Amino acid sequence: MSLFRPTTVLLFAILVMAPIAVSARPAIATPERLLFDALNRERASLGLPMLFWDDSLASAARQHAERMAQQNTLSHQLPGEPDLQTRAAGAGARYSVIAENVAVGPNPAVIHNGWMHSPGHRANILSSQVSVVGIAAVQGSIGLYAVQDFSMTVPNLSLEQQEQQVVPLLAARGLQIIAANRDARKSCDSDRGFGASRPALVARYETANLKGLPVELEQKIQSGNYRAAAVGACSVDGGGGFTQFRITILLY
16 A cells, blocks of 8 residues: 555455344244244243244245155255255345254154254254244155254345444444545445545445444544544345445545
């Protein structure tokens, strides 16, 4: 970076994630409901937040459970089938974390007990990194094929809505918010889109949670070298699946 260039550009990412509730309980009284209630009892017993039901994940889980039942095969991906990430995205899920449990057994109680005695499956059920779940159970010739798809969901927000969530964070840190979001958006991928007033620092980051700022940016703000800020949300390719927000902040 040139010593004669007044603008510093920071690039970093934060991975703090927050849950988005879809529905507290599935409106069903079936094996899926039994498995859903069982996993939330386990979480409650350890003081973990309950998982919410997600219809998109449930749809992806059902498609996979039906395939396993038809082929009488237990697998996370059957021949010719898309992987978990693609199945979830195709069903409309937006996520920053995704995981899956599969099993076959005589009934939900046995299946849940088996999962809780398997380290990997238990870790998914008790993970603090997921907020929602979709579950499907389909009867096959050798038993009940069950699928639990877990994720940390990401809300579908417009660029303006994203900016509105970040602005209060900066204002709370004593920065004056200036109406330069167009300049900030122009600098999403370049440091040449500024208006007449060139910022002293450009910070770009990606996150699934807009309720906090990256540690590096916090440190820069706390230095006392900046008095004003502008926020720009950047477009992200793709309409679903793995999702992160891209934010640019101009500090003056």
